[in-house]
Amino acid sequence: MTFIRPFEREAVSEIILFPQGNAAKVARTMDTEQDAKMKIMRPLMDCQMGKYYGESLSNPKVLVGK
Template identity: 50%
Template sequence: MKTFLKILLGVIAALIVIMLLIGKKYHFETSTVINAPADKVWQHMSSMKAFNQWNPFMDLDANVKVNYSGNPGLVGHQYCWEGNDDAGKGCHIVTALVPNQKQSTKMLFEKPFESDATSDLILTPQGNSTKVTWTMDCELDYPMNLMKFFMDSQMEKSYGSGLQKLKVIAEK
């Protein structure tokens, strides 16, 4: 029994050390190249309605309720959503815009748990094409920060599918 308790305490101590070492900050980014000029790509991300045409999170609930407010194409434009358990509830707000170059947003999640994150869509011209980089930054409380080890593959799956949808739309 003493050996079991020592092993258990050792495992718990190791998990605590790992949690502290990996920290709370999480950053993810992925990119794709779209065969269209930046101004054409920008048309599909300059407003929240345009963004939601390819936003992979809209696929989580076919019946999600979305409410837009603010002025499209301007800082402060936002949409709030409420959906099933997968989609959750929250708001996505434009915090900065540099036409044909960058859109910055803040995401405020209410359900399934409260959190927030920031996200950037960055356009980089490459000849007649445009590299689109999509980033997300957030902080994960302890012990949720242990999820970092599994998040990149999930983020790549959703952000990657969104960028592929954007590519199809912008290349038409």
């Protein structure tokens, strides 16, 4: 992932699927280095990324079809 605002930064993100019968449990990770500015922004980023992850997983059949 490449972030442009508020600070230019790159991160490695993974989507991990854990099969559970006819369904799957989904886990997402994001790994990036954080300096002092990023640590201050962390709570806001966690909130925004949580919303994004939730929205993107609300209908996984749409994502799989793309």
